[in-house]
Amino acid sequence: MSVGAFPSRFVRYSLRKPCNICYKPPQTCRRRFGSKFKMAEDQDKKLVHAIETESGPIYFSRATQISQKDAASFSTPKEFPDFAVFYSVSAYRSKNPRVNDIRANSRLLGDIGNNLGPEHALLHGFSFIPEQPDTFRKQFFILSPTVNEPLNRFVREMAVKFGQPEYFEHVLTEGKLLQTRVEVSDGGTRHEEEEMMTVEPPPCHPAFLHPDNNAVFHSYNRAMNILRECPDVEGVSELLSVASALVPGTFNVASLQEKCEHPVIVLEGLDATGKTTLTERLGKMLSAPVLQSPPPPIRHLREVFDSQPELIRRAYYTLGNYILAMQVAAEAQTRPVVIDRFWHSTTAYSIATEVGCGDESQLPPRGHHVYTWPSDLLKPHLAMLLMVNEASRGARLEGRGMGKTKEEIRLEKSVLFRKRLVEAYLRLENPSLQVVNASGSKEEVFASTVQEKAVSKAPATVTANANASIDRFLAPCNSR
Ligand SMILES: Nc1ncnc2c1ncn2[C@@H]1O[C@H](COP(=O)(O)OP(=O)(O)O)[C@@H](O)[C@H]1O
Ligand SMILES: Nc1ccn([C@H]2C[C@H](O)[C@@H](COP(=O)(O)OP(=O)(O)O)O2)c(=O)n1
Numbered sequence: 091m092s093v094g095a096f097p098s099r100f101v102r103y104s105l106r107k108p109c110n111i112c113y114k115p116p117q118t119c120r121r122r123f124g125s126k127f128k129m130a131e132d133q134d135k136k137l138v139h140a141i142e143t144e145s146g147p148i149y150f151s152r153a154t155q156i157s158q159k160d161a162a163s164f165s166t167p168k169e170f171p172d173f174a175v176f177y178s179v180s181a182y183r184s185k186n187p188r189v190n191d192i193r194a195n196s197r198l199l200g201d202i203g204n205n206l207g208p209e210h211a212l213l214h215g216f217s218f219i220p221e222q223p224d225t226f227r228k229q230f231f232i233l234s235p236t237v238n239e240p241l242n243r244f245v246r247e248m249a250v251k252f253g254q255p256e257y258f259e260h261v262l263t264e265g266k267l268l269q270t271r272v273e274v275s276d277g278g279t280r281h282e283e284e285e286m287m288t289v290e291p292p293p294c295h296p297a298f299l300h301p302d303n304n305a306v307f308h309s310y311n312r313a314m315n316i317l318r319e320c321p322d323v324e325g326v327s328e329l330l331s332v333a334s335a336l337v338p339g340t341f342n343v344a345s346l347q348e349k350c351e352h353p354v355i356v357l358e359g360l361d362a363t364g365k366t367t368l369t370e371r372l373g374k375m376l377s378a379p380v381l382q383s384p385p386p387p388i389r390h391l392r393e394v395f396d397s398q399p400e401l402i403r404r405a406y407y408t409l410g411n412y413i414l415a416m417q418v419a420a421e422a423q424t425r426p427v428v429i430d431r432f433w434h435s436t437t438a439y440s441i442a443t444e445v446g447c448g449d450e451s452q453l454p455p456r457g458h459h460v461y462t463w464p465s466d467l468l469k470p471h472l473a474m475l476l477m478v479n480e481a482s483r484g485a486r487l488e489g490r491g492m493g494k495t496k497e498e499i500r501l502e503k504s505v506l507f508r509k510r511l512v513e514a515y516l517r518l519e520n521p522s523l524q525v526v527n528a529s530g531s532k533e534e535v536f537a538s539t540v541q542e543k544a545v546s547k548a549p550a551t552v553t554a555n556a557n558a559s560i561d562r563f564l565a566p567c568n569s570r
Pocket of ligand 1: 359364486487529531532
């Protein structure tokens with residue numbers, strides 16, 4: 091192919107710059123010369139799309155990319171009609187998607203929701219290029235029962251509005267899925283139709299192949315950086331200034347940990363499993379303050395952040411955990427501390443949400459880095475997960491009689507979300523959670539928490555110092 095065949099912008103770029111792999115001048119480097127343009131096209135061919143369905147994502151890619159032995163044609167999910175057209179569109183613009191892309195995607199979702207007729211369905215999904223972990227992008231599929239020009243026009247308008255060069259039209263007919271790439275410039279140039287085939291799910295959900303692809307935080311700095319990227323979001327500047335005032339710029343987690351002479355105990359669990367009830371009992375028994383997360387200095391911002399995209403929302407809860415850690419370290423110098431939800435909650439809810447669909451089999455495998463406690467966050471000496479059978483939990487929710495949040499309604503409705511959430515809790519490690527059967531009466535749960543779980547199964551990660559603390563914690567109840 092002659093140089094003239096490349097777009098002029100690329101030619102100028104490639105002649106000027108040395109190769110970014112071998113640093114040879116472009117004329118002598120075979121890798122660099124022409125590679126940028128070609129790579130974009132090749133990569134596009136390898137793109138795998140996924141549509142989220144109740145049982146899990148359906149992964150599909152161009153048939154030409156799949157060797158004959160792997161080819162499985164398109165296995166139509168049972169909830170799909172025999173004939174359907176679906177358009178996929180996304181709002182990511184930058185090569186390394188950051189907060190602005192995620193916010194744009196959530197505005198796109200709002201626009202779609204406001205314009206979708208009753209004959210259409212909206213499905214969530216994503217795309218990625220295998221073996222390129224940072225290529226994960228969320229996208230939306232709009233499903234129509236017929237070939238539909240107004241809908242096509244709407245998708246094109248959305249693509250233009252959100253700065254997309256293209257979108258995809260997929261037609262499902264007679265068990266085949268045919269994809270057409272549509273460029274939005276010049277009124278919509280349609281590329282040749284290609285057959286798509288179902289591909290094997292990757293070994294790990296692609297949202298967890300790269301830390302930037304998901305809303306799970308393993309450091310204070312990442313949460314701060316994410317929020318610094320969206321100063322216009324309501325509450326962000328206040329949150330950043332409170333966090334900067336309460337968390338010293340160069341805090342040392344080891345010295346915070348050493349300060350905790352007294353036990354730090356965390357209670358975790360789904361809503362209405364009895365965390366508040368039990369933390370209050372433990373607090374009284376130990377003359378310990380019961381600390382809640384998010385902590386009071388930022389608690390009033392919770393509702394504002396709960397309506398933000400998951401990345402911004404969990405950055406808020408993450409900063410809450412670090413602010414709380416400072417208070418915990420100060421308190422635990424002189425007395426035990428009991429905490430109602432901490433990092434385990436932030437992380438388990440985030441993982442269960444980011445996985446998006448299916449049951450616990452869709453989670454990243456046990457032992458994956460995403461489940462590990464952050465190296466810069468104060469660790470509790472004891473963390474317990476209260477588990478209650480669903481019938482009792484439902485009755486407790488009813489009994490409590492408070493208005494339900496959107497998430498509580500989701501938890502109630504979505505058995506699958508609950509399964510992912512509980513399993514994510516169980517996979518968290520260092521420290522992992524000790525499971526407490528909290529289905530009994532308040533008295534029984536209190537007794538079993540204090541006397542059985544805490545006594546016999548102190549976590550393996552507890553240091554000698556903390557072990558001594560736990561013994562001191564148990565002393566008053568053993569002598570009751
Ligand atoms: N062991 C228990 N048996 C029966 N009811 C309980 C028990 N523990 C808590 N409850 C009741 O269940 C409801 C939810 O408890 P709560 O402690 O607020 O849960 P959480 O803090 O986990 O949301 C409250 O009305 C509480 O009185
Ligand atoms: N440290 C924390 C505390 C709560 N969260 C999130 C996790 C869920 O999305 C909600 C649950 O909060 P909710 O107020 O419903 O919980 P309880 O009523 O205390 O059981 O908050 C968090 O991410 N990190």
